[in-house]
Amino acid sequence: MITLAFTLNGAPATVEIDPADRLLDVLRERLGLTGTKEGCGEGECGACTVWLDGLPVNSCLVPAYQVRGARVHTVESLDPAALEPLLVHGATQCGACTPGVAMTACWIVGHPEILASHSLRELLAGNLCRCTGYDGIVAGVQAALDAGARA
Amino acid sequence: MHRREGLAKLTGRERYVDDLPLDDFLWGATVRSPASRGRVTAVRFGRGIDWSQFVVVDSQDLPGPNEILLIERDQPVLAAGYVRHVHEPVLLLAHRDRVALRRAVAAVTIEVAPEPAALDFRVPPRPEQIQYGADNVLKHLRIEKGDVERALATAPVVVEGVYETGAQEHVYLEPQGMIAHMDGDVLVVRGSMQCPYYVVKALTHALNRDEQHVRVVQTPTGGGFGGKEEYPSTIALHAALLALKSGRPVKLVYDRTEDMAATTKRHPARVRHRTGVTRDGKLVAQDIEVVMDGGAYVTLSPVVLSRGIIHAAGPYACEHVRIDGRAMFTNAVPFGAFRGFGAPQTHFAGERHMDVVAHRLGIDPAELRRRNLLRDGERTATGQVVNDGTDRVAVLERALALADYDKKRAANKAGGTTRRGIGIATFHHGAGFTGSGEVMLSSRVDVAGLPDGRIEVLSANIEMGQGTITVFTALAAARLGLTPDDVVVAEADTARVPNSGPTVASRTSMVVGRLVERACDDLRRRVNTGGRGKGEGLKRAIMDWHRAHPGGRLVGSATYERPPGIAWDDHTYTGDAYGAFAWAAYIAEVEVDLRTYTTRVTDFVAVQEIGKVLHETFARGQVQGGVAQGIGWALLEDCKWQDGAMANAQLTNYLIPTTEDLPPIRVAFLENPYPHGAQGAKGLGELPIDGPAPAVLNAVADALGVEPTTIPLTPERLMEIAERGARNAEQRRQ
Numbered sequence A: 001m002i003t004l005a006f007t008l009n010g011a012p013a014t015v016e017i018d019p020a021d022r023l024l025d026v027l028r029e030r031l032g033l034t035g036t037k038e039g040c041g042e043g044e045c046g047a048c049t050v051w052l053d054g055l056p057v058n059s060c061l062v063p064a065y066q067v068r069g070a071r072v073h074t075v076e077s078l079d080p081a082a083l084e085p086l087l088v089h090g091a092t093q094c095g096a097c098t099p100g101v102a103m104t105a106c107w108i109v110g111h112p113e114i115l116a117s118h119s120l121r122e123l124l125a126g127n128l129c130r131c132t133g134y135d136g137i138v139a140g141v142q143a144a145l146d147a148g149a150r151a
Numbered sequence B: 001m002h003r004r005e006g007l008a009k010l011t012g013r014e015r016y017v018d019d020l021p022l023d024d025f026l027w028g029a030t031v032r033s034p035a036s037r038g039r040v041t042a043v044r045f046g047r048g049i050d051w052s053q054f055v056v057v058d059s060q061d062l063p064g065p066n067e068i069l070l071i072e073r074d075q076p077v078l079a080a081g082y083v084r085h086v087h088e089p090v091l092l093l094a095h096r097d098r099v100a101l102r103r104a105v106a107a108v109t110i111e112v113a114p115e116p117a118a119l120d121f122r123v124p125p126r127p128e129q130i131q132y133g134a135d136n137v138l139k140h141l142r143i144e145k146g147d148v149e150r151a152l153a154t155a156p157v158v159v160e161g162v163y164e165t166g167a168q169e170h171v172y173l174e175p176q177g178m179i180a181h182m183d184g185d186v187l188v189v190r191g192s193m194q195c196p197y198y199v200v201k202a203l204t205h206a207l208n209r210d211e212q213h214v215r216v217v218q219t220p221t222g223g224g225f226g227g228k229e230e231y232p233s234t235i236a237l238h239a240a241l242l243a244l245k246s247g248r249p250v251k252l253v254y255d256r257t258e259d260m261a262a263t264t265k266r267h268p269a270r271v272r273h274r275t276g277v278t279r280d281g282k283l284v285a286q287d288i289e290v291v292m293d294g295g296a297y298v299t300l301s302p303v304v305l306s307r308g309i310i311h312a313a314g315p316y317a318c319e320h321v322r323i324d325g326r327a328m329f330t331n332a333v334p335f336g337a338f339r340g341f342g343a344p345q346t347h348f349a350g351e352r353h354m355d356v357v358a359h360r361l362g363i364d365p366a367e368l369r370r371r372n373l374l375r376d377g378e379r380t381a382t383g384q385v386v387n388d389g390t391d392r393v394a395v396l397e398r399a400l401a402l403a404d405y406d407k408k409r410a411a412n413k414a415g416g417t418t419r420r421g422i423g424i425a426t427f428h429h430g431a432g433f434t435g436s437g438e439v440m441l442s443s444r445v446d447v448a449g450l451p452d453g454r455i456e457v458l459s460a461n462i463e464m465g466q467g468t469i470t471v472f473t474a475l476a477a478a479r480l481g482l483t484p485d486d487v488v489v490a491e492a493d494t495a496r497v498p499n500s501g502p503t504v505a506s507r508t509s510m511v512v513g514r515l516v517e518r519a520c521d522d523l524r525r526r527v528n529t530g531g532r533g534k535g536e537g538l539k540r541a542i543m544d545w546h547r548a549h550p551g552g553r554l555v556g557s558a559t560y561e562r563p564p565g566i567a568w569d570d571h572t573y574t575g576d577a578y579g580a581f582a583w584a585a586y587i588a589e590v591e592v593d594l595r596t597y598t599t600r601v602t603d604f605v606a607v608q609e610i611g612k613v614l615h616e617t618f619a620r621g622q623v624q625g626g627v628a629q630g631i632g633w634a635l636l637e638d639c640k641w642q643d644g645a646m647a648n649a650q651l652t653n654y655l656i657p658t659t660e661d662l663p664p665i666r667v668a669f670l671e672n673p674y675p676h677g678a679q680g681a682k683g684l685g686e687l688p689i690d691g692p693a694p695a696v697l698n699a700v701a702d703a704l705g706v707e708p709t710t711i712p713l714t715p716e717r718l719m720e721i722a723e724r725g726a727r728n729a730e731q732r733r734q
């Protein structure tokens, strides 16, 4: 076991980990933050998306020891009010992909300048959803962006 | 009203089975057969592992019959010395440490003396491959109307075609899982599932317990699509066996690869059509042969086959129809329930074939459909008189207009290295259980009045994303004049909720929702509101009742009643197969890249008549999600098989659509209320998976002037067809 110190959702965190642990395991099993989901465990589905130093990553692909000293944000850190447009537009059905979608969505809303070079659909392509056909997700993120632009 | 549990899902607060806090528990795991068929000659526990630290369960540990109770009893809970498919469960292990458990699973060797396996359902089995009955036929069903042979013999034109569809993996984003533990002398199983009472039945049977000593609780279910209809019973039994043997809670959660490799998929199918038509395109005879791959046990194949053949002739009027269906035993991992339940396979064949017929006759595919769609008063293949007042041609016209079909069809197909095409599918889907199924289920729903004046809806129908909680809340609130916050929907816990049947067959809103309404009415009668029938008056009356009956339970109930005038004969396969059909016309536009032979869907229009839209956002979401799944099945989702095992059991190489693989899906609804559905609703959940695959392939046919017959239509497959087509055209010119 090794000791890992990092910043989790804005607060300092220290946890004993197995060197083989993935960031996903540390969050879910050792810290009890079960909002982050495992959909595939191999970097394909995006259900495990968190922000690492401000950028979305698949936490199932990140060896936990690599986040030493880094900033990690999980779905638990999101402001529920910011998620309202996703709710309204039907961006969630079964919810298994949803925390990952929410992390990507809120990241896009926080970085609207990226839309100058990338379409919403491109930016969301790393989050698999088997329920919605994506239209509800795209509409929800667009509405969140519009609300952000108005604010 | 927004999704009741939506914010919990968006913020990660919703707890799925793998998220539940659990103390002092063991992880469970399954050791599986490496071979397709044969006698288990040895089970070897590898060296270097202290096996005394592990709980080990095999078929000897079953307290009751080693059978997973479903339609038949042929499937063992754990193989007892003989395996019939690769990945068949043989042994269960449990341990406190998940990593040690994984090592242990890998250290067990199961030796099988191989016997000849039947692995291709399309070819007749050789004698040494026969393992079920005299011919490996799991189920044979037949529908007959009129005299097909005579009609074909005199038909001006006869068009034949053979169509094949591949297996499809559900890819619900939450893999399957269960937790089992003892609560006193009650076995409690929690997990991801669609049918809590199926699990109860399976547990009581194989574990030899009565219903009082088994409790099943559904946890929020991260997608099902049929994949969590029958399979959860197996995982529940496995977790329960480990918990019973160890005396500790056991958590058995599959990872993605195990889930893809070992659980059910959509039945592969081959459908042959022989169709007689007049020169102006009127159907005079449909001779249809359906063969499905059932896999190594009966499971649900007979009913999947049944729904498949009932839909096989499409929403068309034809006097002479014969549909012959067989589900075949093979040594494949058993195929199972998947959204659409056999109908997507037969609709794919039927709708692709309609375009082949249209091309042969030189009639526009839309016009061919216009001429044949059922008019009120006409009869389906089973002889069901359709008389619901829906104008099915109008459904088609609406889709044609939205898609700008005429203009696009006429447009130039060529454009450098791309070709564009547009394709239609018109189809129907029967909602609820087939034939007498709903009567046999005899579902019940309770609605309780609580001491604080709120009401609680109690049913075994579960939320898996389709919106059950919200829809039941809305139905009850509307019926009783309450606000949504006055309505609680109970957790699907079999210790508390009555058996309202499984959450399958597009029945939850239509059939069970109607029971919710009737149970609400019954509750009103029971509180004897004396004029204060609804809303605040009702709440006060409920509170008064509780004051007068301290500690009492105030419950309204409703049990399914067959709508009048419905009759079905299971022996002749004639009559009213379903209380109601939803009707649809879908149109896909595609662009094919001639350099790579990739097909992109560039526009999709989905128009359907579903009785009544109960929740606009949810209904649209169901359609868009179903269409996405259908487009994936048509173009991307390719199960690769190696000796009966799925060789690509990972999301890295079994591809499902991403945002970039799909166009915006344009959805429109028509409403023609069905008197026996909640607020007039008909079932919707499955309908949208029936149409996309044929619409997309018909569009490819339009784009390239070829007749693809098999899905998934991968680039490799399309290249072969296109180049063969080009060669043939070349030969014709010479």
Ligand code: FES
Pocket (backbone or CB within 6 Å): A037, A038, A039, A040, A041, A042, A043, A044, A045, A046, A047, A048, A049, A058, A059, A060, A061
């Ligand atoms: S679980 Fe990490 S990408 Fe799927």
Ligand code: FES
Pocket (backbone or CB within 6 Å): A091, A092, A093, A094, A095, A096, A097, A098, A128, A129, A130, A131, A132, B173, B222, B223, B465
């Ligand atoms: S909501 Fe179910 S997978 Fe996206």
